[in-house]
Amino acid sequence: MKEVRDVVSIHESSWAPHEISVKLGQEYLHSFYTHVVQSPYSFGYVYTYGNTVLSYAVGFHDYQMFNDYLKGKIRFRLGIIILKRLLSRKIGWADISNLLNDGEKLRKARYPKYHLGALALAKEYRGTPLGREAIMGAIEGVLREFEDKGYPGCWGLCDYINTPMRKCLTRLKFIEVDIINFGNRSVVLYERDLVDKDV
DSSP, X not given: OHHHHHHHHHHHHHSOTTSHHHHHOHHHHHHHHHHHHHOTTEEXXXXXXXXXXXXXXXXXXXXXXHHHHHXXXXXHHHHHHHHHHXXXXXSOHHHHHHHHTGXXXXXXXXOTTOEEEEEEEOGGGTTSHHHHHHHHHHHHHHHHHHHHHTXXXXXXXXXXXXXXHHHHHHHTTOEEEEEEEOSSOEEEEEEEEXXXXXX
């Protein structure tokens, strides 16, 4: 699938090098995004201009069920990827600890099932009007799908030092819920209500 290849390329070049998904490499990313497309628990939107994918955003109807689905599909392959990356020193034991403590980030989440997940804008469009339109369009596609399904709210996660994305989430009416320290980095848990509580 061309879109999966394009999304993997954007992820590799746009996400910070210290992100575990980037450290796990292209083989892992291709498998992850392929299963996002195939799983009943996830979906995604891409924003295209002509034949070029500018941005993407992924949503999860049930984040834990997707993780279980993914582990069931790629458990052996993931083990090999992790071992190869450890041996080549692309990842360290702190990264393994962060993977094992993934559930810690949801300790204060009110809507743990419904997740605005991986998203990115191609680097060459950052700071441009078209780039802003592209990333907001992809994210709003995910949020619209959540709203259409009648979900009460959703959550998103952002690296503490990623100021532009934190501002973007605030503009989209996400509220900071928790700061989680993973030892070598901190991430911020955001949530957004999707239904009007006063109705």
